[in-house]
Amino acid sequence: MLVFTLLLEGIWILAADGGQHWTYEGPHGQDHWAASYPECGRQAQSPINIQTGSVTFDPDLAMLQPRGYEQPGAGALDLHNNGHTVQLSLPPALYLEGLPRKYVAAQLHLHWGQKGFPGGSEHQINGEAVAAELHVVHYDADSYDSLSEAAQRPQGLAVLGVLIEVGQADNPAYEHILSRLHEIRHKGQKTSVPTFNVRELLPTQLWQFFRYNGSLTTPPCYQSVLWTVFNRRAQISMEQLEKLQETLSSTEEEPSEPLVQNYRAPQPLNQRTVLASFIQEASFYTTGEMLSLGVGVLVGCLCLLLAVYLIARKMRRKRLGNRKSVVFTSGRVTEP
C-alpha cells in the first residue's frame, strides 16, 4: 500500500514537473495552465501587481544581504536555453541573509517582452510593467536536500525579483549573459560563462523592497516562494534589451519559434498582505484620502479668510465710527 502510494506520488510529481507541454499564448497558454497544473489555479499565485497605496510598512523586515555574490568561485557557470527562458546556474556559495532561514542560490533567469511592444516584466508596481525582470532563485538548504524538494514546500524557495528598465548605457553585468545568447540560440543548448560579480545584476540600493508569499510564475506554479521584489530598478540599454528579445528560439530546430513574451500576467492578490521595508508618501494616504484632505484644507482656508475679512470690516467700521465722533466732538468744541 505504502509502495503504491509512493509510486502514485512519484508519477504525479513527474507529470507535474516535466510532462505537459506549456507555453505563454495559445492552446497551452497561461489561461489553460491550471487544467494540467492545478496549483496554477490556486489563490496565492505570482506575479502580482503591487499597489503601493495598499502595502503594509513593516519596520521589523531585516535588510536583505546577498552573500558570496561578488565572487561566485573560480569555475564557470552553465548558461542554458530551456525553451522558456535563459537560465544561469548558480553555486550554493551564493546565499541570502536577512530571511527567516538560510536560502542558497540555485539559478537565475529572465522574463521579457517583444521588440516594439511595451511590457515584459512579470511583477508590476501600481499597474506599470517594465521591459524585463530578473529572478534569482534560492532554496532553504537547512530544511531540504534539493531545489526540487524545497520547491514543493511552503517557503521552500526565496526568489529575488529585479525590475529591469531601459536606460542610456550598456549594463556590463548583464552583458556577461547577453553577449553569450547567440551560442544558445535553440532550446536545449548550453554554454559556460566565466564567473562574474552577480551582485551587479541587482539594483545598487537593496533596502527598499516588497515581501509577499507567492508561487513559481511558471508551471507547476507551486506556492512555495517567499518573494522579495526590489523597489529600485536595474537598467540595461535598448541594444541589450533587443538582444534579449531577438536572439533566442523556443524550439530545438528549424523552423525556429522566437522566444519572446515569456511573462505571466499579474495574479489576484486575494487575502494576501504585501509587506514593504520602507515608507512611501503614497502609502500614507490613498487618493480618496488625499482628495478629502485637500478639500478640507481648502474649506478651512476659505473660512479663515472670511473670518479675517469680517473682523477687518468690523474694525474699519469702528474706526470710521470713532473718526465721525471725533469730528462731531471737535465740531462741537469749535462751535461756541
Ligand SMILES: *[C@@H]1O[C@H](CO)[C@@H](O)[C@H](O)[C@H]1NC(C)=O
Ligand atoms: C507568509 O506565510 C507565512 C505562513 O503562513 C506567514 O507566517 C508569513 O507571515 C507570511 N509572510 C508574508 C510576507 O506575508
